[in-house]
Amino acid sequence: MTEQQAPGTGATPGETAGAPETGTGTETGTGINAETNAEIGADVSVETAILAAAQAATAATTEQLVAANPLRDPRDKRLPRVAGPCVLVLFGVTGDLAKRKLLPAIYDLGNRGLLPPGFSLVGFARRDWAHEDFAQVTYEAVKEHARTPFREEVWKQLSEGIHFCPGEFHDDGAFDVLSMMLKEIDETRGTGGNYAFYLAVPPKFFPTVIEQLKRTGLAQAPDGSWRRVVIEKPFGHDLKSARELNAITSAVFPEKSVFRIDHYLGKETVQNILALRFANTLYEPIWNRGYVDHVQITMAEDIGVGGRAGYYDGIGAARDVIQNHLLQLLALVAMEDPTSFDADALRREKEKVLRAVRLPADLATGTARGQYLGGWQGGEPVVGYLEEQGISPDSATETYAAVRLEVANRRWAGVPFYLRTGKRLSRRMTEVAIVFQRAPHLPFSTDDTEILGQNALVIRVQPDEGITVRFGSKVPGSAMEVRDVNMDFAYGESFMESSPEAYERLLLDVLIGDPPLFPHQREVELSWTILDPVEEFWASNGKPEGYASGTWGPASADEMLARDGRAWRRL
Amino acid sequence: MTTFNLTETTASKISSTLTRLRHQMGAPAVGMVLTLVTVVDEAGQYDALRAATDAAREHPSRILVVIKRDSAEGDRLDAEVRVGESSPGEVVLLRLYGELTGHADSVIRPLLLTDTPVVAWWPGEAPALPAKDPIGALAGRRITDAKAASDGIAAIRSRAESYVPGDTDMAWTRLTPWRSLLAAAFDLPVGQVEGGVVEGASGNPSGPLLAAWLSDRLDAPIDVAESGGPGLTRVRLRLKDGGELVVSRTDARLATLSRPGQPDRRVALARRPTSELLAEELRRLDPDEVYGTSIRRLAAISGREGR
Numbered sequence: 001m002t003e004q005q006a007p008g009t010g011a012t013p014g015e016t017a018g019a020p021e022t023g024t025g026t027e028t029g030t031g032i033n034a035e036t037n038a039e040i041g042a043d044v045s046v047e048t049a050i051l052a053a054a055q056a057a058t059a060a061t062t063e064q065l066v067a068a069n070p071l072r073d074p075r076d077k078r079l080p081r082v083a084g085p086c087v088l089v090l091f092g093v094t095g096d097l098a099k100r101k102l103l104p105a106i107y108d109l110g111n112r113g114l115l116p117p118g119f120s121l122v123g124f125a126r127r128d129w130a131h132e133d134f135a136q137v138t139y140e141a142v143k144e145h146a147r148t149p150f151r152e153e154v155w156k157q158l159s160e161g162i163h164f165c166p167g168e169f170h171d172d173g174a175f176d177v178l179s180m181m182l183k184e185i186d187e188t189r190g191t192g193g194n195y196a197f198y199l200a201v202p203p204k205f206f207p208t209v210i211e212q213l214k215r216t217g218l219a220q221a222p223d224g225s226w227r228r229v230v231i232e233k234p235f236g237h238d239l240k241s242a243r244e245l246n247a248i249t250s251a252v253f254p255e256k257s258v259f260r261i262d263h264y265l266g267k268e269t270v271q272n273i274l275a276l277r278f279a280n281t282l283y284e285p286i287w288n289r290g291y292v293d294h295v296q297i298t299m300a301e302d303i304g305v306g307g308r309a310g311y312y313d314g315i316g317a318a319r320d321v322i323q324n325h326l327l328q329l330l331a332l333v334a335m336e337d338p339t340s341f342d343a344d345a346l347r348r349e350k351e352k353v354l355r356a357v358r359l360p361a362d363l364a365t366g367t368a369r370g371q372y373l374g375g376w377q378g379g380e381p382v383v384g385y386l387e388e389q390g391i392s393p394d395s396a397t398e399t400y401a402a403v404r405l406e407v408a409n410r411r412w413a414g415v416p417f418y419l420r421t422g423k424r425l426s427r428r429m430t431e432v433a434i435v436f437q438r439a440p441h442l443p444f445s446t447d448d449t450e451i452l453g454q455n456a457l458v459i460r461v462q463p464d465e466g467i468t469v470r471f472g473s474k475v476p477g478s479a480m481e482v483r484d485v486n487m488d489f490a491y492g493e494s495f496m497e498s499s500p501e502a503y504e505r506l507l508l509d510v511l512i513g514d515p516p517l518f519p520h521q522r523e524v525e526l527s528w529t530i531l532d533p534v535e536e537f538w539a540s541n542g543k544p545e546g547y548a549s550g551t552w553g554p555a556s557a558d559e560m561l562a563r564d565g566r567a568w569r570r571l
Numbered sequence: 572m573t574t575f576n577l578t579e580t581t582a583s584k585i586s587s588t589l590t591r592l593r594h595q596m597g598a599p600a601v602g603m604v605l606t607l608v609t610v611v612d613e614a615g616q617y618d619a620l621r622a623a624t625d626a627a628r629e630h631p632s633r634i635l636v637v638i639k640r641d642s643a644e645g646d647r648l649d650a651e652v653r654v655g656e657s658s659p660g661e662v663v664l665l666r667l668y669g670e671l672t673g674h675a676d677s678v679i680r681p682l683l684l685t686d687t688p689v690v691a692w693w694p695g696e697a698p699a700l701p702a703k704d705p706i707g708a709l710a711g712r713r714i715t716d717a718k719a720a721s722d723g724i725a726a727i728r729s730r731a732e733s734y735v736p737g738d739t740d741m742a743w744t745r746l747t748p749w750r751s752l753l754a755a756a757f758d759l760p761v762g763q764v765e766g767g768v769v770e771g772a773s774g775n776p777s778g779p780l781l782a783a784w785l786s787d788r789l790d791a792p793i794d795v796a797e798s799g800g801p802g803l804t805r806v807r808l809r810l811k812d813g814g815e816l817v818v819s820r821t822d823a824r825l826a827t828l829s830r831p832g833q834p835d836r837r838v839a840l841a842r843r844p845t846s847e848l849l850a851e852e853l854r855r856l857d858p859d860e861v862y863g864t865s866i867r868r869l870a871a872i873s874g875r876e877g878r
Contacts, residue, residue, distance in 0.1 A: 071754040076861040153824040153839040
């Protein structure tokens with residue numbers, strides 16, 4: 001206890017000294033600092049310091065808390081997993097992600113009673129805003145995008161903890177203000193020095209922000225409290241840059257404090273892949289090369305590059321989607337059963353399977369890429385990629401990418417995994433389809449089974465989350481005609497409103513400190529190892545093939561499967 | 572919403588009507604996850620059904636409402652079948668007359684969904700022994716509501732006598748947000764609790780139940796005191812290290828959490844409509860052991876008080 005007092009008390013005077021000059025820079029900052037200085041000057045008695053240290057020391061990991069808390073009981077399943085007292089610092093609050101996903105998700109968590117008392121949200125951006133302005137922005141975002149109904153009392157609870165810190169990332173003063181502000185919040189809201197920094201900003205700002213967090217000591221957690229950093233994809237654009245990015249974060253934050261968000265992993269259906277495979281006896285016996293013919297993993301978008309032109313050009317579909325979402329889906333579908341569902345065990349299995357992924361020997365025939373041309377999409381005329389605003393007219397960036405992978409292990413040897421993604425395709429659809437081999441012998445005449453396809457188990461990720469099983473069934477009538485039918489399990493139908501948004505789940509996991517749903521740096525690097533040769537091959541082989549908007553991609557992708565005697569599922 | 576009235580009918584006719592309606596609506600697949608049997612009187616029927624259909628949005632169910640009418644009349648079964656776009660499941664209101672009022676289970680049994688859980692819910696007065704009740708015996712989960720009894724406190728105190736794993740009471744469900752907030756407050760250790768008091772509206776069965784749970788978990792005497800309400804208004808826990816941990820809520824919506832050495836914090840703690848309570852009940856269908864422990868504790872406390 002006595003040892004822990006020191007950092008708490010020691011840090012305060014230093015910070016106070018730096019504050020006044022920086023605070024006056026912005027009109028909103030002044031008020032906060034005057035208050036903070038007054039309070040800290042007057043009130044930092046030994047008692048508060050001891051208390052703060054005691055709180056910090058006891059706000060340890062979730063499991064320890066549960067064990068120490070007499071009111072918690074593992075059998076008491078009604079009590080939800082609630083995060084401990086903490087502050088979420090959001091960089092990039094003016095962005096689309098914050099408005100459409102993060103702020104509403106925070107409200108939804110509050111509405112479900114999953115945020116701790118005293119939970120505080122600090123926004124950081126280059127805006128001349130006061131706390132109230134940011135609260136207003138949050139209010140509007142919540143009103144418009146929250147999943148759960150708006151309730152005044154929940155908003156009240158949330159809005160009391162909303163703070164805003166104006167400033168630019170390279171401005172030392174702004175970060176000193178932030179640091180002061182967080183200390184003050186610890187005092188007034190009892191958040192115990194637990195901060196999560198959410199970097200909802202383009203990766204080029206990561207080094208600056210992280211350096212600032214290091215400089216101000218915000219990255220350094222006093223004993224017993226925690227500091228976490230949340231980063232969004234892209235995690236680099238190749239292996240080298242991914243390592244560089246990691247070097248930046250890992251120089252400041254230990255790996256266990258880095259949460260990489262792949263929002264696909266927060267989706268209920270994706271988590272359900274694990275339940276489907278490992279909670280049932282029905283599927284696992286046939287989940288191998290003995291029964292599976294091939295696997296198709298698709299993420300199709302109907303939209304074009306839109307407002308993301310600046311980021312997208314030069315990156316392309318494969319880096320944007322295959323490297324993270326699709327390879328993560330592949331890992332979950334193909335991995336062996338983990339010994340438990342803790343982060344280590346799960347990540348180990350995912351890494352093993354990613355390590356076993358093999359690229360086709362001939363990249364010319366085993367991959368396909370395309371670029372959308374103008375045309376009609378869903379009844380509307382749309383422009384081609386090269387005519388999009390902000391795209392160079394001779395861009396060689398692919399907007400469609402498909403690749404044939406194999407998993408070199410006993411379970412999957414010889415079973416191709418076809419991954420495809422594209423923009424401006426016919427419709428928006430993400431799914432994983434396990435296509436099974438044909439029955440080894442059909443005791444029916446060939447006429448009767450002419451239109452019988454292959455059995456398939458389809459995990460629909462979005463939209464219309466659910467699972468479809470396709471199998472042959474007799475057509476009613478006097479003749480024995482067998483035809484494919486679908487059997488549907490719709491999430492929307494069976495568990496309608498209990499399906500939370502991916503970001504709700506992931507944010508809660510960050511605040512609780514539960515990492516299984518976040519990819520480890522090793523997974524990120526392995527994914528780049530898989531993709532880099534493809535990107536290099538494409539870069540040295542001319543331009544992507546054009547495909548009409550509103551279709552299912554370039555002819556070369558169809559040919560890629562046709563060579564194997566297969567075809568893409570028509571979605 | 573399609574409504575079908577069947578008078579002087581039988582379970583098998585109702586069953587085939589349901590199948591026919593489902594096919595007519597072009598949705599022959601059954602996505603329903605459970606059967607909810609609601610036993611209620613004519614006066615409570617509307618509210619119960621509303622709550623049940625709301626809860627069915629989260630848990631698509633076949634809702635069977637059993638209304639026992641005049642037992643002096645001739646034996647008769649009238650049914651009202653509702654299948655619609657507004658609710659994902661199916662609703663059947665069953666009105667029982669004559670001797671049939673004593674044999675409701677014979678009507679229910681053929682109408683249960685195959686191989687899925689059955690939940691029985693008594694929104695009003697509940698049988699003394701829910702698990703021994705003919706309908707309760709069909710269910711894996713039995714939900715009663717002490718608050719609806721004429722003497723709510725007596726009702727919740729007596730639950731321990733009839734308790735069988737799978738029983739649960741809405742008075743307990745109403746406590747989840749309180750318990751969750753208290754548990755969150757204890758996530759930062761507060762040390763030993765010496766005693767405390769739960770304050771709530773008079774006759775509110777949730778008050779003594781919360782006190783019983785707290786005293787069981789904290790191993791300290793927790794009293795119950797009356798306040799003007801609405802619902803529960805305050806929990807005060809006396810700490811050994813000095814001071815009190817207090818959660819107070821006067822407007823039934825927003826609570827204040829105070830503890831020594833820390834700023835007061837406000838937390839949303841709204842009273843919830845029956846539909847949400849029911850939805851929570853349907854979320855977990857395994858026995859609620861903590862509830863079992865708490866009502867036993869409550870019975871023990873009441874026993875000591877010489878009741």
